[in-house]
Amino acid sequence: MKKLLFLLVFGIFTVFANAQSLNSVKNIQIKGVYDFQTEFNEYRMNSYLKYRLEEYGFNVYYDNEEAPAEVKADPCKELKCIVKRGKSSLVTELTITLVNCKGAVVFTAKGESRLKKLNKTHVDAIKNALEYSTLNKLK
Numbered sequence: 001m002k003k004l005l006f007l008l009v010f011g012i013f014t015v016f017a018n019a020q021s022l023n024s025v026k027n028i029q030i031k032g033v034y035d036f037q038t039e040f041n042e043y044r045m046n047s048y049l050k051y052r053l054e055e056y057g058f059n060v061y062y063d064n065e066e067a068p069a070e071v072k073a074d075p076c077k078e079l080k081c082i083v084k085r086g087k088s089s090l091v092t093e094l095t096i097t098l099v100n101c102k103g104a105v106v107f108t109a110k111g112e113s114r115l116k117k118l119n120k121t122h123v124d125a126i127k128n129a130l131e132y133s134t135l136n137k138l139k
Helices: 002-024 042-055 069-073 118-131 134-138
Strands: 027-030 059-062 078-085 092-099 105-113
Touching: 027 042, 027 069, 042 059, 042 078, 042 118, 092 118, 105 118, 105 134
Parallel strands: 027 059, 027 078
Antiparallel strands: 078 092, 092 105
16 A cells, blocks of 8 residues: 555656656657567557657657757757567566656656557557556646
8 A cells, every 4th residue: 555655646746747848848759660679660569659649749750760950950859769668478568768868767658468469469558658647738
């Protein structure tokens, strides 16, 4: 019970602490191929992540595309999106992290999926990670 209360208080604190820095940046760079993928947009994960982040009002582009002029002028006007997969055989766990130009973590969300098909489980984990995150408050 104490652990749950601590997580709740920590989560609320994180929401208020991170909301200001998320509002100041509108460009997000996502990788075309993450460490656990073998090809571009494997499992349709990258395109779905891009779609969801654009839905929240961000300008999203892949790392192999040309950066917007605003980012070229000031590299601190973008966040880098890092996605890591957990080491579980029965559950697909994804952690989505947005990092600023100084290497500080601005946003983190974890999602999991118990679906069995690989092409659906990664998308479901991203959906679960972003569904109740602080990004919903930015819409």
